[in-house]
Amino acid sequence: MKVVNLLAMVDTEKCRGCKTCERICPVLAIKVENRVAVVDAERCRGCANCEQRCPDLAITMVKRDEPLVVKVDVGAVDYDRIMDICRRAKLNPEQLICYCTGTRAEEAAAAILQGAKSPEEVSFLTGARTGCKVECIQPILRLLEAAGIKPQPPKGGWQWYGRTVTVWEIPEAVKKKYASRGFYFDEDIKILDRVAAAPLQGRSDA
Amino acid sequence: MRAPITPLPPRKSQYGIDPAMVKTRVCELPGMTSVLLKELFPDLPEVIFPGPGGVEAVRKAAEAALEKIDMSRIKPEHSVNILASHHGFTLLGGEPYAEMLKTIKDVIEKRTGCKNIRLRAGVGLRFRETEEYIKRYGLDEHFNGKAIGVAPVDQGIPIETEIGTLYGIKKVYDADWIVHAHNSDVREVHFHRQVDRAVKPFGMSYARIETRSTYHQNLGPRAANFTARAIFDSPFVQSKFAFASFLTVAPNGIIGVDADNDLYALNDRVTQTGCRYYGKMMTLFGEIDECIAALDFPCPVVYVFSAGVIYANFAGANTDLYDLDMPLPAYTWYTEAFYGKRGRPLLDDIPPLNPAIKMCVHNYAWTGYPSAFFSEHIPTVVVGREQAELFNRDPQNLTYMAHAVVAEDTRAAMDFAYKATGTGKVVIFDGAMGGINVSEPLAELLLQKAPAVSRRVDEELLPKWLRQRGVIQR
Ligand code: SF4
Ligand code: SF4
Numbered sequence: 001m002k003v004v005n006l007l008a009m010v011d012t013e014k015c016r017g018c019k020t021c022e023r024i025c026p027v028l029a030i031k032v033e034n035r036v037a038v039v040d041a042e043r044c045r046g047c048a049n050c051e052q053r054c055p056d057l058a059i060t061m062v063k064r065d066e067p068l069v070v071k072v073d074v075g076a077v078d079y080d081r082i083m084d085i086c087r088r089a090k091l092n093p094e095q096l097i098c099y100c101t102g103t104r105a106e107e108a109a110a111a112i113l114q115g116a117k118s119p120e121e122v123s124f125l126t127g128a129r130t131g132c133k134v135e136c137i138q139p140i141l142r143l144l145e146a147a148g149i150k151p152q153p154p155k156g157g158w159q160w161y162g163r164t165v166t167v168w169e170i171p172e173a174v175k176k177k178y179a180s181r182g183f184y185f186d187e188d189i190k191i192l193d194r195v196a197a198a199p200l201q202g203r204s205d206a
Numbered sequence: 207m208r209a210p211i212t213p214l215p216p217r218k219s220q221y222g223i224d225p226a227m228v229k230t231r232v233c234e235l236p237g238m239t240s241v242l243l244k245e246l247f248p249d250l251p252e253v254i255f256p257g258p259g260g261v262e263a264v265r266k267a268a269e270a271a272l273e274k275i276d277m278s279r280i281k282p283e284h285s286v287n288i289l290a291s292h293h294g295f296t297l298l299g300g301e302p303y304a305e306m307l308k309t310i311k312d313v314i315e316k317r318t319g320c321k322n323i324r325l326r327a328g329v330g331l332r333f334r335e336t337e338e339y340i341k342r343y344g345l346d347e348h349f350n351g352k353a354i355g356v357a358p359v360d361q362g363i364p365i366e367t368e369i370g371t372l373y374g375i376k377k378v379y380d381a382d383w384i385v386h387a388h389n390s391d392v393r394e395v396h397f398h399r400q401v402d403r404a405v406k407p408f409g410m411s412y413a414r415i416e417t418r419s420t421y422h423q424n425l426g427p428r429a430a431n432f433t434a435r436a437i438f439d440s441p442f443v444q445s446k447f448a449f450a451s452f453l454t455v456a457p458n459g460i461i462g463v464d465a466d467n468d469l470y471a472l473n474d475r476v477t478q479t480g481c482r483y484y485g486k487m488m489t490l491f492g493e494i495d496e497c498i499a500a501l502d503f504p505c506p507v508v509y510v511f512s513a514g515v516i517y518a519n520f521a522g523a524n525t526d527l528y529d530l531d532m533p534l535p536a537y538t539w540y541t542e543a544f545y546g547k548r549g550r551p552l553l554d555d556i557p558p559l560n561p562a563i564k565m566c567v568h569n570y571a572w573t574g575y576p577s578a579f580f581s582e583h584i585p586t587v588v589v590g591r592e593q594a595e596l597f598n599r600d601p602q603n604l605t606y607m608a609h610a611v612v613a614e615d616t617r618a619a620m621d622f623a624y625k626a627t628g629t630g631k632v633v634i635f636d637g638a639m640g641g642i643n644v645s646e647p648l649a650e651l652l653l654q655k656a657p658a659v660s661r662r663v664d665e666e667l668l669p670k671w672l673r674q675r676g677v678i679q680r
Contacts, residue, residue, distance in 0.1 A: 002604065003604060005598070005599070005604070006599065006601065023361075024359045024360075046601055047601050048601050049333075049359060052333040052334055052357070053333060053357060053359060053360070061599070063599070092544070092546075092552055094546040094547050094552065095543045095544055095546075095552065096542060096543040096545070097423070097543070099539060099542060099543070099576040099579070100576045100601060100602045100603075100604070101604070102578070102605065104547070130601060131576060131601045131602045131604075132331045132575075132576060132601075132602050133359055133415065134331060134358050134359070134415045134418050134419065135415075135418060135419050135422045135423065135539065136419060136423065137415050137416055137419045138416065138419035138420055138423045138424050139419075139423050142424075158359065158360065158361050158362060160415065160416060161362055161364065161373050161414070161416055162364075162371060162373075162416060163416075164370060164371065164372055164373075164416050164417065164419075164420040164424060165369045165370045165372075165420065165424065165425075166424040166425070167424060167425045167426045167429050169369075169370075170369055170425075170429070170432075171368070171369070174368055174369060178432065178435070180676040181401070181402070181675065181676045182399070182400075182401035182402075182428070182530055182674055182675040182676060183401065183428065183429050183431075183432050184426075184428035184429060184530060184533075185425075185426070185429045185432075187428065187533065188425065188426025188427060188428050188429045188533065189426065191426065191427070191533045191534065191553075192426050194553060195544050195552055195553060198544075198546075198552040198553055199552075200546065200547075201546035201547050201548040201550060201552070202546065202547035202548065
């Protein structure tokens, strides 16, 4: 869940149409049209990525008069299916996947079950990856993969390039080679497996 | 009791409030004192900065360290990227790091005749932070306009590693040679666990979001830093790596400059100083039974410094961050992720945030790092409505203020904290150089506990920490 209280505003005098903003917007809410960037106010999730990277300082973040509440209703989806996707992705449904917006794996899984087919759509529906924009791409890609979806990065964009290795996939030879240098791969697998299988608080306390 | 040490002044930045709004520093309030770190741990090394030589001492140390570096592969017609990171600019005012960067450029130019030397300065989660530093320290001029900040959302390049494809920032690697210009300050022990500390930027400030997310979400709390090693060891990065130059740092200041063509040799030296000196300070912080933590430094909440230790690590000082047998520190992103919907850890053996911190007084700290976990689990008073509003506008901190209260001024915040907690012990994270600003009762406690901590680290903990990392004790 995210309360979107900001909106990107383009200073058309300063914008030179370089498309940096278009290439990095995590929800595809800004596009260059006729050599000037245009924001889709309904799509913008107020992440400030464009404002932070525009080489011409053409973007400012302004407060929205009416904040948007962005949220997927986990209750509207069969929870067994959410659990199934999360377990396949080796995530506990209640663990956070986005530290900035407090999005949990279950909400991203629910977004996928409601039709999200790409990280952009998951971000648009849940708000995840619209805070720091850095740390949460992998769990989103893992959840999509667990649901049998293989998304393609936006064409020409820099939003994301690909899913990377997880600790379960580290080759044995690599583990062996670095075992004495302080990398605790197998021990970390144990703790992550225990977390993935841990009882759900939301359900047991309800 | 000694007078408090003058803290680092607030800095003008888009990530913090206007310095003019920081009317009172916590150390200026009655009852505050300071302890020199050398008083606590007499075996801390001698420092070159702060010192009478100023930053000139850093230049001399860098020149001396670079003398032994083989630069023969860099030809006059080549291009060189000197790679820097934001963190160096937060150490002791930032000038020492900026001076080392300038010196590296000057020495490379003089020794090799190469003129196409650029600065590429990476960031954490504040994408324009190094742009601010480049201007502040005149690096754009020194690098003839070839100094830029780079961010993890900038265009990337795939890097083939022994654990598959990872991704770096294209502009970091767009030269014939790269020079890794960093520092040995431990900073985020909760993330890197002092394993390959010297290599970390290859998986962080030089890396794309895919790689950084691998580190913080895919590999686990103790295997995380392998992303950095995998990238550094890749044939692509090895084909460009020229050498590394590090500002070497202890809790009491800059010890010198260490440079090497072999990053792993340098890394082993960094592991030694990191465990030995910072390990003592952190272990001593773990002895504090109750306190108010006051944040008063131009950095995000987690990164404010006291005696070389960041607040994020003080929040985990109830656990031994260096002990690799302990999987999850009280604070790290994996730990934060493992708190369930009822606000409790999903596993019973996940330690709580340092219960000694009875309250946090946030007098001055920046946005630009997700910090709501701290205000949610540690009672927090934020000074000034402007600061509260700044957090409310930060996409990374939309709920920070949902858990914190606002006080009109510093004095009111501290009065409230004293009354609400009943403790007179205060530790101030204000970057005081060479010492630590604290309240008198806490000064007494630290002085009393330090000798036993020092012995325990030397005799018991340090040998274990180094053994766990495969580093032979010097
Ligand atoms: S990044 Fe800035 S200059 Fe480039 S298109 Fe977007 S708004 Fe215009
Ligand atoms: S979602 Fe972020 S990057 Fe996209 S337009 Fe809004 S503020 Fe800019």
